[in-house]
Amino acid sequence: xxxxxIPLSYYLILSAILFGIGLAGVLLRKNAVTILLSVEIMLNxxxxxxxxxxxxxxxxxxxxxxxxxxxxxxxxxxxxxGLALVLTIYRxxxxxxxxxxxxxxx
Amino acid sequence: xxxxxxxxxxxxxxxxxxxxSLILLLPVASFLILVVFGKKMGERSSxxxxxxxxxxxxxxxxxVLFVMGGGRAELSFTxxxxxxxxxxxxxxxxPLSAMMLIVVTLVSMLVQIFSVGYMHGDKRIGWxxxxxxxxxxxxxxxxxxxxxxxxxxxWEGVGVFSYLLIGFWFEKRSASQAAKKAFxxxxxxxxxxxxxxxxxxxxxxxxxMNKIFGMDLQAPLAALIAILIFCGAVGKSAQFPLHVWLPxxxxxxxxxxxxxxxxxxxxxxxxxxxxxxxxxxxxxxSLEVVAIIGTITAFIAASIALTATDIKRVLAYxxxxxxxxxxxxxxxxxxxxxxxxxxxHAFFKALLFLGAGSVIHAVHSQEIHDMGGLGPRMKxxxxxxxxxxxxxxxxxxxxxxxxxxxxxxxxxxSGHTAIFWVGILTALLTAFYTFRLIFIVxxxxxxxxHVDHVHESPPVMSVPLIILGTLALxxxxxxxxxxxxxxxVFITNSHEVEHxxxxxxxxxxxxxxxxxxxAWLKYGTRLLPSGVISKDNPIYKLLVNKYYFDELYYYxxxxxxxxxxxxxxxxDQKIIDGAVNGVAWVSTKVGSGLRQIQTGYVxxxxxxxxxxxxxxxxxxxxxxxxx
Numbered sequence: 019x020x021x022x023x024i025p026l027s028y029y030l031i032l033s034a035i036l037f038g039i040g041l042a043g044v045l046l047r048k049n050a051v052t053i054l055l056s057v058e059i060m061l062n063x064x065x066x067x068x069x070x071x072x073x074x075x076x077x078x079x080x081x082x083x084x085x086x087x088x089x090x091x092x093x094x095x096x097x098x099x100g101l102a103l104v105l106t107i108y109r110x111x112x113x114x115x116x117x118x119x120x121x122x123x124x
Numbered sequence: 125x126x127x128x129x130x131x132x133x134x135x136x137x138x139x140x141x142x143x144x145s146l147i148l149l150l151p152v153a154s155f156l157i158l159v160v161f162g163k164k165m166g167e168r169s170s171x172x173x174x175x176x177x178x179x180x181x182x183x184x185x186x187x188v189l190f191v192m193g194g195g196r197a198e199l200s201f202t203x204x205x206x207x208x209x210x211x212x213x214x215x216x217x218x219p220l221s222a223m224m225l226i227v228v229t230l231v232s233m234l235v236q237i238f239s240v241g242y243m244h245g246d247k248r249i250g251w252x253x254x255x256x257x258x259x260x261x262x263x264x265x266x267x268x269x270x271x272x273x274x275x276x277x278x279w280e281g282v283g284v285f286s287y288l289l290i291g292f293w294f295e296k297r298s299a300s301q302a303a304k305k306a307f308x309x310x311x312x313x314x315x316x317x318x319x320x321x322x323x324x325x326x327x328x329x330x331x332x333m334n335k336i337f338g339m340d341l342q343a344p345l346a347a348l349i350a351i352l353i354f355c356g357a358v359g360k361s362a363q364f365p366l367h368v369w370l371p372x373x374x375x376x377x378x379x380x381x382x383x384x385x386x387x388x389x390x391x392x393x394x395x396x397x398x399x400x401x402x403x404x405x406x407x408x409x410s411l412e413v414v415a416i417i418g419t420i421t422a423f424i425a426a427s428i429a430l431t432a433t434d435i436k437r438v439l440a441y442x443x444x445x446x447x448x449x450x451x452x453x454x455x456x457x458x459x460x461x462x463x464x465x466x467x468x469h470a471f472f473k474a475l476l477f478l479g480a481g482s483v484i485h486a487v488h489s490q491e492i493h494d495m496g497g498l499g500p501r502m503k504x505x506x507x508x509x510x511x512x513x514x515x516x517x518x519x520x521x522x523x524x525x526x527x528x529x530x531x532x533x534x535x536x537x538s539g540h541t542a543i544f545w546v547g548i549l550t551a552l553l554t555a556f557y558t559f560r561l562i563f564i565v566x567x568x569x570x571x572x573x574h575v576d577h578v579h580e581s582p583p584v585m586s587v588p589l590i591i592l593g594t595l596a597l598x599x600x601x602x603x604x605x606x607x608x609x610x611x612x613v614f615i616t617n618s619h620e621v622e623h624x625x626x627x628x629x630x631x632x633x634x635x636x637x638x639x640x641x642x643a644w645l646k647y648g649t650r651l652l653p654s655g656v657i658s659k660d661n662p663i664y665k666l667l668v669n670k671y672y673f674d675e676l677y678y679y680x681x682x683x684x685x686x687x688x689x690x691x692x693x694x695x696d697q698k699i700i701d702g703a704v705n706g707v708a709w710v711s712t713k714v715g716s717g718l719r720q721i722q723t724g725y726v727x728x729x730x731x732x733x734x735x736x737x738x739x740x741x742x743x744x745x746x747x748x749x750x751x
Contacts, residue, residue, distance in 0.1 A: 041734065045727055053727075120724030 162250020313359020458534025
């Protein structure tokens with residue numbers, strides 16, 4: 019049983035489920051760290067999509083895989099910035115609960 | 125462009141062009157220096173202003189000698205160039221402008237020297253001299269201008285600086301009111317002037333005086349344009365019915381009054397008529413209008429001066445009256461006589477005003493009934509003042525006699541009999557009110573509490589008086605038969621002069637002497653009881669109230685204007701402001717509704733983004749026709 023015996027749609031469905039979980043986490047969880055983790059899940063769902071498409075549709079060119087590597091690098095940077103922000107906010111508000119970060123409110 | 129801007133001199137060697145520009149530019153430079161450094165320089169500002177105007181005066185003498193030698197010069201450059209429209213600016217030097225250059229710079233110089241003493245200690249003295257400089261410069265530009273557009277600009281410059289100078293002591297409400305009145309009343313005349321110029325441009329296609337005077341305009345059209353231009357002169361030269369601003373302008377410092385009344389501003393109107401004389405001649409009806417307005421002005425102002433009790437106001441009305449004479453002279457065709465009167469009047473009126481300034485400086489009052497017996501205490505002032513008075517009254521051989529006599533002669537020989545007799549009557553009134561002033565102020569017993577410690581003014585004030593006194597004595601000679609009517613020949617460039625008429629001359633001497641004698645009887649000897657004219661006499665009341673002109677303007681113009689303004693204000697407040705407030709109210713309400721969206725929760729914004737993204741995806745699918 020090789021990897022090719024699994025149809026492309028399976029990968030896509032898995033990716034969609036992961037993306038949905040991540041999105042739900044971003045929209046529904048109150049903890050800022052959890053939200054950052056959820057964003058990571060979404061990014062990895064997208065990565066899975068890219069790799070699967072690359073493998074199945076244009077196997078000769080590895081462009082999808084390379085794209086995924088870029089996304090990981092950027093995700094790492096983004097997490098670094100995101101966590102720094104969360105830390106700074108925590109120092110000011112003594113909380114990582116997003117409901118308490120409402121300075122933008124009218 | 126460079127070519128168009130480069131000034132060029134026509135018909136003359138370049139040096140006279142430099143002289144002409146310097147005469148104008150020196151006072152401008154003084155103005156610029158004093159605007160920047162005047163505050164820091166304080167009293168020393170006067171050195172800058174006086175040296176500038178003195179240099180201008182010396183250069184003016186050169187210019188006059190040049191013109192006497194038969195020279196004429198015009199300096200001109202293109203002001204701007206738009207399509208077919210190429211207005212030029214320039215400086216014109218001919219006998220008329222040369223004569224005015226001398227008068228303006230000389231009187232301005234003496235007035236500024238006098239101001240050093242009179243304005244001593246004033247906290248805005250730098251600004252004062254700056255204004256005097258620019259006022260002089262504006263007047264010089266009026267004099268120089270060979271082009272109506274340029275004249276108009278310079279004319280307004282004169283208006284602005286007279287406004288600033290009359291209202292120089294603006295802390296005093298009456299002074300700021302007087303400045304506004306002067307500016308607005310002259311604006312009324314300027315409106316006519318502007319319409320006249322627009323009409324002239326439409327008709328002639330140019331505002332260049334030389335080209336216009338060479339044209340052959342139809343008489344009625346020329347008369348209409350000339351009368352509209354004359355409206356401007358009526359405003360500036362304080363002619364009936366716009367004479368009301370000038371007596372109020374006495375609120376300004378006395379040297380300013382002297383300058384405004386003698387050589388600048390009021391002379392500008394007379395000069396404008398003289399400068400546009402060929403245009404007036406194309407429509408002879410306009411000259412009749414000038415003559416009649418001038419005659420009415422001369423008489424009305426002289427009669428008001430009979431009852432005025434403020435020393436400066438008496439002189440102000442006498443200025444209005446003398447300007448009327450000048451207009452009368454121009455109107456009846458005695459062109460040279462009118463200009464000659466402008467020339468002599470500039471000196472003796474500047475003298476009288478500066479003399480009055482010297483008196484006010486000593487007595488600290490302008491009411492003639494606070495004065496009296498000043499003669500022995502202020503010898504130079506009173507002597508020079510009496511010389512000025514004799515010149516004003518028209519007693520030979522003082523300067524005013526020669527010029528006034530020429531005007532009356534002109535009216536007589538041109539067949540304007542009514543104008544001639546009113547002129548004679550006015551001369552009688554002039555002699556009377558002038559010597560009423562002199563007898564009350566300088567003779568008799570001292571009145572008022574200041575008189576005891578009155579003393580003569582410092583030399584910086586009395587020397588200009590002596591110079592002007594000499595001029596008031598001899599300036600008339602240049603136009604007298606003894607010197608072959610030199611002035612008239614110079615101005616008109618022709619040797620056809622009116623020959624003295626013994627009847628006119630004798631009559632004019634007789635009325636002057638009669639007027640002085642009557643004033644002596646009434647105010648000098650006290651032979652006549654003081655109650656000859658009762659305070660209830662209707663004529664007396666009419667004169668004291670200045671023919672009710674101010675009241676008339678108040679009820680006919682100012683009150684209706686206020687009423688209209690009130691009505692318009694309510695429209696503004698209710699409709700215009702209502703609309704603006706309505707727009708603001710709607711914006712506020714919409715805003716306070718929409719701001720509910722801004723919850724401040726980051727996740728809400730993420731949700732909106734998601735919703736937007738979904739909408740975009742569905743929409744793009746629809747466009748691509750995926751399903």
